[in-house]
Amino acid sequence: xxxxxxxxxxxxxxxxxxxxxxxxxxxxxxxxxxxxxxxxxxxxxxxxxxxxxxxxxxxxxxxxxxxxxxxxxxxxxxxxxxxxxxxxxxxxxxxxxxxxxxxxxxxxxxxxxx
Amino acid sequence: xxxxxxxxxxxxxxxxxxxxxxxxxxxxxxxxxxxxxxxxxxxxxxxxxxxxxxxxxxxxxxxxxxxxxxxxxxxxxxxxxxxxxxxxxxxxxxxxxxxxxxxxxxxxxxxxx
Numbered sequence: 001x002x003x004x005x006x007x008x009x010x011x012x013x014x015x016x017x018x019x020x021x022x023x024x025x026x027x028x029x030x031x032x033x034x035x036x037x038x039x040x041x042x043x044x045x046x047x048x049x050x051x052x053x054x055x056x057x058x059x060x061x062x063x064x065x066x067x068x069x070x071x072x073x074x075x076x077x078x079x080x081x082x083x084x085x086x087x088x089x090x091x092x093x094x095x096x097x098x099x100x101x102x103x104x105x106x107x108x109x110x111x112x113x114x
Numbered sequence: 115x116x117x118x119x120x121x122x123x124x125x126x127x128x129x130x131x132x133x134x135x136x137x138x139x140x141x142x143x144x145x146x147x148x149x150x151x152x153x154x155x156x157x158x159x160x161x162x163x164x165x166x167x168x169x170x171x172x173x174x175x176x177x178x179x180x181x182x183x184x185x186x187x188x189x190x191x192x193x194x195x196x197x198x199x200x201x202x203x204x205x206x207x208x209x210x211x212x213x214x215x216x217x218x219x220x221x222x223x224x225x226x227x
Contacts, residue, residue: 031212031213033215040122040219041219042201042219042220043158043217045214048214050212050213051212090157092215094213094215100146100163101146101205101213102160102163103148103160103203103205103215105157105158105159106157107157108156
């Protein structure tokens with residue numbers, strides 16, 4: 001199993017450009033998440049999807065949109081990138097095994113917005 | 115108030131030392147607790163889950179105190195390879211929104227030869 005995969009690994013954008021970050025998991029997990037990680041801030045939840053067909057806002061959703069395309073895939077879109085969106089983006093999925101919920105992360109996408 | 119708080123460190127310890135990290139959480143209804151390890155420029159990886167009874171995995175021991183709402187991680191006989199950032203993570207389950215995870219900002223550990 002590949003686990004959680006993300007593309008691209010790195011991206012440089014100019015202010016105002018748009019892009020979509022892709023995420024896929026092959027573990028048959030229902031829940032998927034998008035986080036951003038900035039120095040000194042820890043991981044902050046952007047959006048999550050508790051199950052296929054549902055999405056909800058997290059702590060910092062402004063400037064982002066998401067699509068839960070199917071059970072495997074959860075994409076994050078920046079419609080008009082801003083320098084404040086320079087960050088490392090992690091996708092994650094979680095399983096609930098007999099009440100113990102565990103989260104697994106993709107390798108991350110490093111985004112620089114100029 | 116942050117959901118999860120950790121001392122950011124850094125902790126610089128010699129090889130072979132014992133080091134302990136603590137973390138506090140604010141939601142008394144939280145249900146699952148974890149320590150993740152994050153190496154520089156890498157994704158967080160699960161180190162261990164934390165149970166009320168305490169649990170041990172080799173040189174690592176995790177404890178949960180629900181009454182005081184804190185979680186601890188003890189690393190014995192530190193190795194150079196233990197150098198990383200350790201994230202305290204708390205999970206709460208909501209009827210309508212499923213599982214939510216809350217992360218501390220991480221505690222940085224450097225093990226010195």
